[in-house]
Each structure stands twice: as C-alpha cells, then as structure tokens.
Amino acid sequence: MSGTSIDAVDAALILTDGERVLDFGPVAERKYRPQERSIIRTAVDAARAWNWSGPRPETAIRAANEVLTQTHADAWRQLIEGWNGPVPAIAGVHGQTVLHRPPTAEVSGQTLQILDASSLRSQLGVPLAYDFRSADVGAGGQGAPLAPAFHAALLQALGDTSSKAVLNLGGVANVTYRAADGKLVAFDTGPANGPIDEWMEQHGLGTHDENGRTAAAGRVDEMSIDLWMDKPWFDLPGPKSLDRFDFDATLARGMSVEDGAATLTAFSAESVAHAIRSFTDRPDQLIVCGGGRRNPQLMQELRVRAPCAVKSAEDVGWLGDSIEAQAFAFLAVRTLRGLPISWPGTTSAPAPITGGRLID
Numbered sequence: 001m002s003g004t005s006i007d008a009v010d011a012a013l014i015l016t017d018g019e020r021v022l023d024f025g026p027v028a029e030r031k032y033r034p035q036e037r038s039i040i041r042t043a044v045d046a047a048r049a050w051n052w053s054g055p056r057p058e059t060a061i062r063a064a065n066e067v068l069t070q071t072h073a074d075a076w077r078q079l080i081e082g083w084n085g086p087v088p089a090i091a092g093v094h095g096q097t098v099l100h101r102p103p104t105a106e107v108s109g110q111t112l113q114i115l116d117a118s119s120l121r122s123q124l125g126v127p128l129a130y131d132f133r134s135a136d137v138g139a140g141g142q143g144a145p146l147a148p149a150f151h152a153a154l155l156q157a158l159g160d161t162s163s164k165a166v167l168n169l170g171g172v173a174n175v176t177y178r179a180a181d182g183k184l185v186a187f188d189t190g191p192a193n194g195p196i197d198e199w200m201e202q203h204g205l206g207t208h209d210e211n212g213r214t215a216a217a218g219r220v221d222e223m224s225i226d227l228w229m230d231k232p233w234f235d236l237p238g239p240k241s242l243d244r245f246d247f248d249a250t251l252a253r254g255m256s257v258e259d260g261a262a263t264l265t266a267f268s269a270e271s272v273a274h275a276i277r278s279f280t281d282r283p284d285q286l287i288v289c290g291g292g293r294r295n296p297q298l299m300q301e302l303r304v305r306a307p308c309a310v311k312s313a314e315d316v317g318w319l320g321d322s323i324e325a326q327a328f329a330f331l332a333v334r335t336l337r338g339l340p341i342s343w344p345g346t347t348s349a350p351a352p353i354t355g356g357r358l359i360d
Contacts, residue, residue: 001094001325002068004171004244005193005291006040007207008032011075012325013088018333021153025085027322028078036067037207040096043114047098048245052110061098065116068096073123092129092332092356093120094324100243102142111143121359129332131357136342141349142241144174148186148346149334150327151176158316165276165283165308168324169193169292171244173272176346179281186346187238190271191247192292195264198249203257212297215265218258224251225267234274239348268292269301276306289313289320331356 001010009032013025032040043064046057072093080088095113103109111133121128137143151166155178158164166176171194176186196215197208209215228251233240251267252260276286286308292298293312303310313320331341335356342353 001328002072002096003291003324004097005197005208006032006037006044006096007291009071009075010322010325011072011079012319012322012329013079013083014326014329016153016330016333018330018337018339019153021150021157021326021330024319024326026079026083027319027325028075029321030071030075030078032067032071036071039067040064043096044098047112051099052101061114064096064098065114065119068114069116069119069123072120076124088126090127090129090332090336091124092132092328092330092335093117094132094328095130097244100143100241102144102241102243103137103140109137109141109143111137117357117359127336128359129335129356130359132328132331132335132341132355135355136347136349136353139349139351139353141342141347141353142187142239143347144188144241145176145186145346146331146341147174147324147327148176148184149341150323150330151186152178152184153330154318154323163279163281163283165279165286167272167286167288167290169268169288169290169298170324171197172242173268173292175272175275177279177283179279184343184345185238185279187240187275188242189275190234190242190268191264192268192290193295194244195247195249195251196261196268196295196298199252199257199260199264202249205257208291209261209265209295209297212265212295212300214258215261215295215297218256218260218262220266221255221259221263222266224263225270228267229270229274234271237278238275239344239346241347262297265295265298266301266305269298269305272302273305273307276308283308286310287313287316287318289318289323291321293320
C-alpha cells in the first residue's frame, strides 16, 4: 500500500479466507527517498492539471510507475526475507492514487490509481490483484473507502459486539462504523494528514509535523474551523469520498506557521468528531490507525472533540501502520474468490460490488 501522503510502501502478510482474519504474518516498510517522492508528486500534479481533459500525462505517469514498481518490489523482498512459511497465494497492490472525483448529480465519478501491474507481477512472482476501485466507481459508487471489509473482520475478531468505529488517518480520514446490530457504514470524514503535511513542506519544515510539535506551539483559530466546517460537503450524508486535495493547506493562508499547523490539525479532528456525532448509535470506541495516530497533537484534539473513547490501534492489539496493507491483502483474496469488496453502505454503490483485476 502506498498512500496519498507518499511517505512509504507498506507491506503485510496475513492468513485469511477473505472472510476471517486467521493469523498475522510479518510486515515491512520501504520509505520513499526524496527523489522517488518527487517523481510521484510530479505525476500527482500532472494528473491534477489534466483532470480527465485532453491527453493523459503519460510521461509523468510512466516515470512514477517505474518508481512504484521498484519500491513495491523492494517492500515485497523485505516482507518475505526470512519467511519460512508457504509462498503467498496472491498479492494485493492498491496502486498510487493520483486523481479521484466522487460522483455528483452533475458528473459521474472517476478515479485513477497508477501502477504498471504487469511489470510488478513479474517482480513479485505470484498472482497479483490490483485496480480495486474502478468497478465500484463504474457502477456509480464513490470508490472509497475500501478498507471497511477488513475493518469489520478485525472488529469481529475482537469478539465485542458493541457499537465501534475504526478511523484511518492518512492523507484523508475515513471511518468505518459498525453499529451494535452489525450494520456497517463507511465514508471519508474530511482531511487528515494531507493539509498538515503540505503546510509543513511549504514552510521548508520537512514532510510532516514531527510529533505534532509545530501544532503544539500554535493557537487554534476556532472561528476558522467553524467557517471551514460550514462547507456543504460536511452536510452530505455518507457514503461520500474526497480527493486528497479537496481540502488543502491554502485553508490556513495568512496564519503563522505554528497557528496554521495547530488549526489544520484541530480541523482534521473536528471533521472526524462531526462524523461521529452524526451516528444515532454512538460508538463506545474510536480505534485509530494510519500515520496520523503518531501525531500526539492530532490524537489529543480527537480525544477532546470526539464524543467517545479514542484508542490507538495498538491499544487493541493491532498494527496501526500495517492495517491498510493488510486490508488490500484481504481484498486480494476476496477478489480471488469473487466476493464483494464494497457495499451500498460503504461506497453508495447500488449493490454489493466485486472488484479488483487479476494477473495470474
């Protein structure tokens, strides 16, 4: 899995039948080097400028695909190095999201995850499942989020049937909500790390707010958050999805570095809290995974604003950095078995949708 934060390729091995998670294997992380990250960012910028109009930016995409193939192959080798169990039956690779447009009343949805699947399949040496989102979008769904099937399996393994929610804090935040009656609902809640990371980069302070220190030194502008939360998108019911750049660092324009970081961080938390407050059956726990859970200031804002207990993935025995990678391993097996990977309650697709393409 390579997320919109473009920080690393995460890899994970699991034992699953696509319905239950039976065991967890090793995990690995291949960090992007600055030049590799720059090449992928160039492809993202080119795709945004293209926006499905005119010739596709093939040169930028081709260069990014070469990086994706090499880094994913590196992560795979790290993952299976020293692994003494059976050869994995299949690999699931998400690809790099460079553009996403959810459907509206005026336009159909479109999504683009780039990947040279054939080259990567040759590198991995096992069957490959990829392109998990296109079938859902083609059927009228949002195409995101797709991790809820795995989140539900993780919650089932906990053995607690009370209402719970799983929050992923990547570039965008998305929540999977399981009501006490077992009903599953999922959607993007708003921005997560994306605008914060962008803000830090714009000010020459690295790729992210290390340990939330810059935000902790600033003052939250609650009036700005109230203004941002008035955007019509937050009034839309789920399922709904966002592109990484639907909310960006320009929101904090004119603020000091510290106040901008503090306010963008609090905004991410407030958008999550807004989503949780919309549930009739409030969850008793919000379990947080993804890179954002490593930001103490973001976690503190969540604990202050969310109307339920907030725990990290590790608090319940999960590996928070690897859940997205594990999720696409899980979806790969579901793809192999022809099982649905999205539902009306998770992406607003008209019916349960099987997805993913296979290269044997």
